[in-house]
Amino acid sequence: MAGKRSKHEFRANTLPALLTVGPVTLVMVLLIAVPLIYVAVMSFCSIDEFYNVTFDFTLENYVRLANTDYLKIYAQSLIIAFLTTIICILIGYPFSYIIARTKSRKKRILYMLVIIPFWTNSLIRIYGWRTFLGSSGLLNALLIKLKIVSEPIEFLYKQGTTILGMVYCLIPFMILPLYTAIEKLDGSLLEASSDLGAKPVNTFIEVILPLTSGGIFSGSLMVFIPCLGYFFVSDILGGGNSDVIGNLIERQFQSGNNWPLGAALSIILIIVTLILVKIYQKLGGDMDSLGV
Amino acid sequence: MGKIVEIEGVNKIYGSNHVVRNLNLSVEEGEFLTLLGSSGCGKTTTLRMIAGFEEPTSGSIMVEGERVEDKEPFERNVNTVFQSYALFPHKTIYDNIAYGLKMKKVPKDEIKSRVLEMMDMVQLNGFEKRYPSQLSGGQKQRVAIARALINRPRVLLLDEPLGALDLKLRKQMQLELKRLQKKLNITFIYVTHDQEEALTMSDRIAVMHDGIIDQLASPAEIYEHPATKFVATFIGETNIYDGCITSITDGVATMTLENGAVTVNAPEDFSLLEYATISVRPEKMKFSTSPVEGFELVAQVKDYIYVGSVLKCVVSLPNGNELKIERLAGQELPPVGSKCYPYWNVDDAVLIHNESHYIFEALNNIKLA
Amino acid sequence: MKRKKKAKRKKGLSFVFCALVYLFLFLPISVIVANSFNATTTKPYMSWKGFTFDWYIKLWENSSLVDAFGTTMIIAIVSTLLATVIGTLGAIGMYRYKFKGKALIDGLLYIPVVIPEIVLGISLLTIFAKINIPRGMLTLILAHVTFCIPFVIFNVRARLSGYDNSIEEASMDLGANRLVTFFEITLPVLAPGILGGALLAFTLSIDDVIISYFVYGQTKTYPLKVMESVKSGVAPDVNALSTLVLIGTILFVVLTQGDLFKKNR
Numbered sequence: 001m002a003g004k005r006s007k008h009e010f011r012a013n014t015l016p017a018l019l020t021v022g023p024v025t026l027v028m029v030l031l032i033a034v035p036l037i038y039v040a041v042m043s044f045c046s047i048d049e050f051y052n053v054t055f056d057f058t059l060e061n062y063v064r065l066a067n068t069d070y071l072k073i074y075a076q077s078l079i080i081a082f083l084t085t086i087i088c089i090l091i092g093y094p095f096s097y098i099i100a101r102t103k104s105r106k107k108r109i110l111y112m113l114v115i116i117p118f119w120t121n122s123l124i125r126i127y128g129w130r131t132f133l134g135s136s137g138l139l140n141a142l143l144i145k146l147k148i149v150s151e152p153i154e155f156l157y158k159q160g161t162t163i164l165g166m167v168y169c170l171i172p173f174m175i176l177p178l179y180t181a182i183e184k185l186d187g188s189l190l191e192a193s194s195d196l197g198a199k200p201v202n203t204f205i206e207v208i209l210p211l212t213s214g215g216i217f218s219g220s221l222m223v224f225i226p227c228l229g230y231f232f233v234s235d236i237l238g239g240g241n242s243d244v245i246g247n248l249i250e251r252q253f254q255s256g257n258n259w260p261l262g263a264a265l266s267i268i269l270i271i272v273t274l275i276l277v278k279i280y281q282k283l284g285g286d287m288d289s290l291g292v
Numbered sequence: 293m294g295k296i297v298e299i300e301g302v303n304k305i306y307g308s309n310h311v312v313r314n315l316n317l318s319v320e321e322g323e324f325l326t327l328l329g330s331s332g333c334g335k336t337t338t339l340r341m342i343a344g345f346e347e348p349t350s351g352s353i354m355v356e357g358e359r360v361e362d363k364e365p366f367e368r369n370v371n372t373v374f375q376s377y378a379l380f381p382h383k384t385i386y387d388n389i390a391y392g393l394k395m396k397k398v399p400k401d402e403i404k405s406r407v408l409e410m411m412d413m414v415q416l417n418g419f420e421k422r423y424p425s426q427l428s429g430g431q432k433q434r435v436a437i438a439r440a441l442i443n444r445p446r447v448l449l450l451d452e453p454l455g456a457l458d459l460k461l462r463k464q465m466q467l468e469l470k471r472l473q474k475k476l477n478i479t480f481i482y483v484t485h486d487q488e489e490a491l492t493m494s495d496r497i498a499v500m501h502d503g504i505i506d507q508l509a510s511p512a513e514i515y516e517h518p519a520t521k522f523v524a525t526f527i528g529e530t531n532i533y534d535g536c537i538t539s540i541t542d543g544v545a546t547m548t549l550e551n552g553a554v555t556v557n558a559p560e561d562f563s564l565l566e567y568a569t570i571s572v573r574p575e576k577m578k579f580s581t582s583p584v585e586g587f588e589l590v591a592q593v594k595d596y597i598y599v600g601s602v603l604k605c606v607v608s609l610p611n612g613n614e615l616k617i618e619r620l621a622g623q624e625l626p627p628v629g630s631k632c633y634p635y636w637n638v639d640d641a642v643l644i645h646n647e648s649h650y651i652f653e654a655l656n657n658i659k660l661a
Numbered sequence: 662m663k664r665k666k667k668a669k670r671k672k673g674l675s676f677v678f679c680a681l682v683y684l685f686l687f688l689p690i691s692v693i694v695a696n697s698f699n700a701t702t703t704k705p706y707m708s709w710k711g712f713t714f715d716w717y718i719k720l721w722e723n724s725s726l727v728d729a730f731g732t733t734m735i736i737a738i739v740s741t742l743l744a745t746v747i748g749t750l751g752a753i754g755m756y757r758y759k760f761k762g763k764a765l766i767d768g769l770l771y772i773p774v775v776i777p778e779i780v781l782g783i784s785l786l787t788i789f790a791k792i793n794i795p796r797g798m799l800t801l802i803l804a805h806v807t808f809c810i811p812f813v814i815f816n817v818r819a820r821l822s823g824y825d826n827s828i829e830e831a832s833m834d835l836g837a838n839r840l841v842t843f844f845e846i847t848l849p850v851l852a853p854g855i856l857g858g859a860l861l862a863f864t865l866s867i868d869d870v871i872i873s874y875f876v877y878g879q880t881k882t883y884p885l886k887v888m889e890s891v892k893s894g895v896a897p898d899v900n901a902l903s904t905l906v907l908i909g910t911i912l913f914v915v916l917t918q919g920d921l922f923k924k925n926r
Contacts, residue, residue, distance in 0.1 A: 013758060016839065020754025021766070023747040024810060028769040031807040035784035036772070042787060095682045098675045110679070112914060117686045119910040120693070123870045123884045124903045127891060128689025131696055138692060141709065168689070191345050192378035194365040196392035196443065206391070210382045221775065229777030232870055236891055246779045246871075253783050253875065263787070266780045273776055288815065290774050347664055362663045 036270075043264035051257045061264035070248070074268075077244040080159065080234075081227035084166040088174040088223045089216060091167070096178035096215075100185075111179065118172055126165050126236050133161065133237075157239035165233040173222035177289060181215025182208075217285045225273050245269050294357075296321040296479050297342060297447055302351030304337050304503075311337045313503040315351070319447070319481060324473050326482045326490040329500035330526070335483045338500075339449050342481065343372045356446055366395070370447040371440035375455055377432045379424035385411075385435055386420040392443040406442055413472070414438045430461045437472070447479045454489065466492050487527045491515065499523045521644055524571035531577060531615050533570040534646070540564055544638060551609045552588025556641045569644045576640035577617040579607060579632040587635040591615065593628050607632055690907065697900035716901040723898050729886040730902060736798070736882060737866040740805035745859040747806070748813025753847065755814075756821045773808040774815075781808060782875035789876060796878030804876045805866045812865065813858035820854025 043061055045053050064070075099110040117125065132138050133155040140152040155161055185208065193203040231246035240247075245265060252262030281287070297319040304312040312334040319325050327335040340346040341353060344365035353360055360368055371392070379388050386407055387394075393403045411417055414434040424432055433453060440448055453469075454462045470493050473480050484490055490497050491511040498508045499522070507519040518524035525532065535549035537558065545558035547570060556570050579591070591607040594614065598604075598621065605617040605625070615634055619625070626632055697717070701710035720726065755763060773781060785804050786796075794800055828850070832842040848855075870884045877885055887899055 011839075017754055017758035017760055020750040021758065021760065021763075024751030024754075024814070025762070025766055027747060027807055027810060028766055031785065031788075031803060032769050032772050032781075035788040036780075038788050038791065039780075039784045091682060091685075094675075094678060098679055113683060114686065116911065116914065117690055118868070119864060120690055120903055120907050121868055121870070121884045121887070123887050123891075124693060124899070125689045127887065128692040128696075132689060132692045138695075138709070168685070171686075186376070186378065188374050188376055188378040189380060191343075191365065192372070192374055192380070192439075193391070194345075195343055195370075195372045196439065197366045197395040198391070199366055199395075202395060207380060225775060225777055229779040229871065231779065232874075232888065232891075246777065249779050249783060250874075253786060259787065262783060266783055269777055269780055273780075277771075277775055287771055288818070290771070364664070 039263045039266055042260050043267045045260040045263075047258055047260060051259075053259055061261050064261060065264055065268065073243050073248060074245060076159075076242065077228050077246075080163055080166065080242060080244055081224045083163050084170060084227050085174075085220050085224045087163065087167050088171050089220065092171055092174035092178055092219065093216070096175050097182050100179045100182035114172060114175055122169050123232060123236075126169065126233055129161075129165055129168065130156065130236055156237060157241050159238065159242040162234045162238035162242040162244075165237040166227050166230060169230060169233060170223040170226060173226070174219035177218040177222065178212065178215040180289070181212040185211055213283075214285065214289065217280055217283050218289045221276060221280050221285070222290060225276060228269060228272065245272075294321050295319065296356060297481070298352075298354040298357075299338070299342075300352050300354075302338075302341065302348045302353060304334070304341065304346065305349045311503055312341075312348075315503070315505065317498060317505060317508070319479060320496075322477050322479055323495040324470070324480045324482065324493060326484060326494040326497045327500055328484060328487060328490040328497050328526075330485055333500040334503040335485075335500045336451055339372075339451055339481060339483050342447070343370060343449050344368050369445055370449055371443050371445040373436045373440050373448065373450040373453045375452045377424075377436040377456075379432055379435055379439070381424055383423075384420060385416065385422050385424070385427070388424065388435055389439045389442055391439060396443075410438045410442045429457050430465065433457065433465060437469070441472070441476065441478070445478065447481060448473075450480060450482045452484055453482075454484075454486075462489070469493065491527070499526060501526075517642055518571060518644060521569050521571070521646070524569075524642065524644060529574050529616055530571045531574065531617075533572075535568070535570070537562060537564055537566050537568055545643070546586075547643075549589075550611050551613075552590070553586075554589060554635075554641075555586035555638055556643050557638050558643055562643060562645070567646045569646055571642045571644060572636050572640060574604070574616040574618040575602075576636055577615060577634060578636060579605070579617055579634045581626050581630075581632060583633050584635040586638075587633065589634045591632055591634050593626055593630055593632055595628060596625065607634060693900045694904045694907070696897050697904045699897050699900075701897070716897040717905075720898045720901045720905075725881075726883075726886055726898060726902060729881045730883045730906075732798070732880055733867055733883040736801050736805055737863050740802050740809055740866050741859055741863045743802070743806045744809035744813050744862045745855060748810045748858060748862075749817050749851070749855050751810070752814045752817035752821060753851070756818065756824075770811040770814055773811050778808070778869075778871040779875075782872040785872070786875040796876055797880045800876040800878065801873060801880060801882065804872050805869065808869070808872060809862035809865055812861045813855070816858030816861060817851055817854040820851050824850065 041055075042053060044057050044059070045055050046058050046060060048054050099107060099114075102110060130137075134140070135152040135154055135156075139155065140149075143149045144152065189207055189211070190203055193207045194200075198206060228244055229246035229249075231244060231250045234240075234242045234244055234247055245268070249262050249265045249269070252258045252265065256262070295318045297317075299315055299317040302312055302315045303310070311332075315334075315338060317338075327338060329335045337346060341348050342355070344360065344363060344367075348361060355368065355370060380391070383391070389407045389410055390403050393406060398406075407420075408417075411419065414437060416431065416434055416438065419427070419431065419435075424435065427435065433456075436453065450469075454465050457465060466489060469480075482490075482493065491514075494511055496508060496510055497514050499506045499514065501520075501522045507514055507523045509517075509519075514523060515527055518527065518530075521532065524530050533547070533549050533554065535547040535554075537545045538548045538553065539546045540558050540562070543558055543560075545556055545562065546553050547556055547568065554570070562568060589609065591609050594606040594608050596603055596605055601621060603619045603621045603623075603625075605619060606614055607617060608614045617634065695709075698712050698714070699709055700713040700715070751766075755766065782804075785800070785807070789796060789800050829842055829846055832846045833839070837845060868884070870888065873882050873885055874888065881889070883902070890896065890899065
């Protein structure tokens, strides 16, 4: 009897659980957890004269990262991410609001039109901006033709241009959660607010904003964090004048070849991420509304 | 008592959908008026036009003698209780109720005393700090009412406010709403599809059908003297007979039906050879085991259904139409399958103009002109 | 009427604003398309020198570019399939069964979603280097599967949250065994979530630059190929290929979402 029971238990629970959860567990542990732990370990290592990683415990990498040159780039990186996030909210919020509140089937077309550009590789689209903004590019040609300027303006290699590229790459991550949040908004609440004497601006502050703040928070998180790492945007548009933390890491793993230092930088980035995620959760953010 | 809301010639058209047709309605100050009808009859649209959520395609709406079509909802001195309650989920009960006063920039102390007074009135003391999600359906309903009433609107609009509650709670809330309305002496315009609710609560009922008002009258009038066939069938149970008036003597008409002639009181506006409809409520229907003078109907007893105090009898006419007849329980009855003779007291039947009557009348007017 | 006028003005403003945002979104793409017909032959291929189809012809001669595109597609298809299967099973298992370490797996799933891609990239690079897996197609696929799985799981999970367990019980009550029930009931009901997850995984895979950048070895994907030529100026044949890909995706959208554009739905 007992044997039969455990056999049933095995077939009803243990086996399906193993079959379903086994593969994902394997991937997540071997390709997420283990590598990240390894990076953490490496951040306390040093390198020999042949750039090989030597496993001895040292805080040297972290000491190097406290150097003012690095600190400047962290600050710059945070400023770029902050400005990018703010601009994404300012553009993304009204835009999402308009398309989410559009009645009829036009809504789906408008929504698809946001997604379609992002099926072209982001790198190529950023390069499209470079072509457009370059000194011999379309915008300058246009400005000269219209006699607005006589000499081409150098738009590239500026922090503002990097921010433009970041906004461009990341704005869908702002628009999509905002769209979802605004679409969920019950129209009768807005009517109720108006019915009770609230002018549109008061309805916005009292009802719309608090009820869609979840979308703003998750959008901000999904814009701010990647911004710190998108090295290719500042590479192509900023030309090294507007490095983000991602550029520093990339250099250590490619040309600099100092992996432990790069690992330590990555740990810093992870810590920043964790802090931001904690803040997000404190604000009542739902982890499941990220990424879908 | 003056007229507080006057609707004149209002139409509402969505695309090709004519939802409200040339509507005229005046609401007396302090009355409880119900717009009654099935879904899609235009009752909610009418309410929303008074509130300002919809704009009439044409016509005028006046509240307190002032045209309001150009006013936004927040500029109108009317408040709404929504079907879904529309409580702000991120605000406490206190803040929900205080919302309208806050928007009017009423001083904080006054808001507090008025909110607490209002919460007391709807028996929600102690719920100030709760959120809407922590309340039951009935409690949410009270909050929605309190939130609207605290603004002391001249007119309160209620859009099927009890629709989401279970039967017992609904009955209780009906009485409470009525009590509140009398106490505060505020005009209520109430939308519902529940005829029983309308009959219980209203001073007057406007029965709507396809964007027009079929009848506007007191509950008793509507029940006892339905103006149209739709009203007769929509409000309560009834038996309907279509036929032609074949003679009128001293206000009593003989009407010939498919299954034989019957007798009915005919008001003056009915004429000989007019096609008309008779409505007789089940409780007014009778049947006998022997023929009754003035009635030629012969039917067969189909079934008896006991529902406590009364007995519902189903009898069928030769053409297959079934009649519903109510009898007090405990009376002796002919067995199922036996012959019977349905009849009524002439005063208990209502004669209704057939809709085609209006067409003939219109045609006659054209001819006369 | 005053209110109608106001509403109209508001509508006009919204329209202008949206148009500007769409212009912003589509501007660089238009530049790419335009430049793919640019007759210029001097680096960095930016000034307009007239119209030509040459770059489309040159594209066929530039086999390394076409190969790179092929690699991208293979990686995208294989990793999407793997990630979808693993992710779907995982989502169902995690929804249904209780086991030790569930919270840990749950937590790990959020990492690829929130962490900057570059951190994921270098962590995979270091571990592949440590255990001496040669970088190439295999490492690219492993990396892509890793970052795609969570997105599949979240999509399927969203679908599962409205899932009625009793339909499975009904299926078994009617005589289907667990396996048949899974294929007859569970999968079809979850299909929209699975499909959504797969589409997202595919998009993420073909778009990925940063993670691939650290694990590619000799197998170059199409974005990496572009990356390589960015410094010297991207030749218009890359634009030509991008244009073709764009046309392909738009055709795909129109074909799969065709009902969007019909007048009466």
